[in-house]
Amino acid sequence: MNLNIQADLKLQKLSPKNVNAQRAAKVRRTRKFQAFSLSLMRAIILGGLCFVILYPIIQQVLLALRAPQxxxxxxxxxxxxxxxxxxxxxxVITLDYWKALLNTFKLSAISMVLQVASTALAGYAFSRLKFKGSNILFLFVIITIVVPPQALSLAQYIYFRDIRLVGKETSIYLMSGLGMGIRSGIFIYIFKSFFQGLPKELEEAAQVDGASVFRIFWNVMLPNARGAIVTVSLFAFVWQWNDAYFVKIFEISTASFPILTMRLLNAADNVYAALFYTGALNLIGQDIWSNPMFLATIANVAALLMMLPLLIMYIFVQRQFVESIERTGIVG
Structure with missing residues (x-):
């Protein structure tokens, strides 16, 4: 009797229904293990990349919160x-931070507005207003992206010296307004590509209503180029904010008009002078302010203070920036 019961149980276990259920359970366990392995690998890779990217910022924050001794x-x-x-x-004392921050923001904001206006107009002209030789002119625009700024700096300096704009921020504004600012060739290319992607029916409808070329650009094309405008605005602002080359060439940073980038370049050399002239030299001892490690620490903290406004700005415009990058199709 017992042997018959055991035989029935074995047959029941080996039935096709039970075999299929066991196989399905094994497949589910395998898939769960694979999904867990992929998730774990993804978390490790993302964690490592985040650490590599955030390591300098974390280090600078810890340096900033470290006592001088x-x-x-x-x-x-x-x-x-x-x-x-x-x-x-x-x-803050070394950078003359608040005054330099205001001057840098003013220089970057005005240059950004002028660059957006000039490059958008040039991009629209190259995309829609075809004329003889337009392709050759656009080739020169592309060449300006390849040619390093050092190759043109002497001619630019002599030109601005002759019109007595060396030592004035007006020289930067003039370059930005004439489409010769920092990376203006890239911005013209972005606007040209974006305007070419807009349907021509928008312009044709405006032409039927009797709109002029400039009115079509201002009232029809420019409002539809929000993605390109946001992209160019952010890049123009950040690149001008971090610019030290043209600011130094045109001698814009002075004692009465300090700029953050130039103050940062000389931060280690200006620590003693800044502490002495502000009466803050007694805050630390000579064994500290003469230490090269302390000077390097102040330079790193100054760099953190310089990029802090950009980080705060990015937090508020992150969503618009990502959307504009997707719309304009910029990669890399």
């Missing part, structure tokens, strides 16, 4: 022993 302590590598905002105060 920790510069003489070789055991302090990552986590400060003494937390303080003294390095931030010294960096």
């Amino acid at each position: 920790d510069a003489n302590d070789p055991t302090v590598i990552w986590i400060p022993k003494n937390w303080s905002v003294q390095n931030l105060r010294i960096a």
